[in-house]
Amino acid sequence: MRIHPRTAQKIAFALLYLATGVVALTVVAIVLLMLLKGVPGLSVALFVKGSQALAPAIVGTLLLVLLTAVLATPVGVMAAVYLSEYARRGPLVRLIRLAIVNLAGVPSVVYGLFGMALFVMMLKFGRSLLAGSATLALLVLPLVISASEEALRQVPQRLRDGSLALGATKWQTVRRVVLPNALPGIITSLILAVSRAAGETAPILFTAAFFSLTDPYPNSVFDKVVALPYRLYAMSTEMPNMPPEQKWATALVLVLLVLGVNAGAIAYRTHLRRKQRW
């Protein structure tokens, strides 16, 4: 039996529409659930009062994320410049790309164990802000590299040609034309990559996070930190007496933090794209 092209078109549209709807609905459902369950638990006291206050966890997460960005940015951006501007197609480069793709697929708990072995034990950082950030930096590195490479590729080839034809070396071209024009894209991709690190629990489980009742703020990069995702994890698994609305409120704070950072990055990118024409 032959379906009429117009009928087929309608069915295809309906399926595609449905698939998109499922994705959108999931996001809406998660956010709604968080809001419904979490908002009643929100209060000023939740953030600042007593040993269970959220403020140290928020500060700890921000510190972890900041240091992760500091560690991952130079390596990631330089690797991306190499891959996009210098590497010629060949078996070595294919191997490097394959490694990056696979690195992105490694489960985060494996990063946690690796970070513990390398940073905590071998390099003797101890369980610390530094060890946790270094582990998270490894985790986001593939994201930073591929997103930066994408931003570099967006710079039109004719700008590179124009620079080279004026007698610029490759490095002068990268530094004066390619990087400045790719920078907005690189920065937003960095923020998005790093916001992913904010929500990760497994990598910091063995490398950085703890649950302090007395002195929750780190004094140096070699101190342990309290972090939001780990707090949520500990609250849910080890504290049966904790009122559920507090757990939901903590989850809500974490989601809002990540979404807030993402929204900021996207707004910034939109703003730059509007300014940029080539």
Add this chain to the structure above:
Amino acid sequence: MVESPVVQPPDEVIIRPPGQIRLEARDLHMYYGAFHALKGISMAVPACQITALIGPSGCGKSSFLRWFNRMNDVIDGVRVEGEVLLDGEDIFRPTLDVADLRKRVGMVFQAPNPFPMSIYDNIAYGPRLHGSPRRDELDQIVEESLRGAALWDEVKDKLRQSALGLSGGQQQRLCIARVLAVQPEVLLMDEPASALDPTATFHIEELMLRLKDQYTIMIVTHNMYQASRVSTHTGFFLLGELIEYGPTERIFENPLDKRTDDYVRGRFG
């Protein structure tokens, strides 16, 4: 009076125009992977004149042009055989600094490609690459280059504004000014007017005629009228071969080869 085609020994006419020779290709072959893109091109380009390369799309004329400043180096999987000489010196010699060569042999591209920066910074880009000129020197270079490209009067009051705000024709003249600012000896132009409207095209052609006293100009064009209006010599390319090369007037009015005749009369291409 038109010269009789049979009287001229073709090879002599094809290879060496009279006067000083600035650029020369000798038996140049080019391969893109397995594709034989240029099949033994020999051609001498006279100094301080305009030499046009014509031919249908894909005939190899742009690829040929891009050897004179080694812009083909950028492309993966390209192989070249033969020689290209600038003032008698081989530009494929290992000791040659490619950046230096490109300073001497400037290029204007098919689509205007100003950098996303101010008009001033676009012109100053080249001089800043090759040294750290003083502010007043730079101001002077920028003005002279823009005057040289017949753009000064239109932009002198907005040098600090983005070059991307200019019209297509202005952008292309800006790109020419940008090349003039590094004081090259040769200008390679790869279909410089093909993205422009007739008025802007007219401006570019006028400019080329003004520049030819100082610069050796090579232009690739698919517009035969343009070639006949501006050039002194014309080479006709077809399927990677230089079919015929000689004084423009003769190529258009009295071609020696049947294929050239068909092309310039618009029978194909």
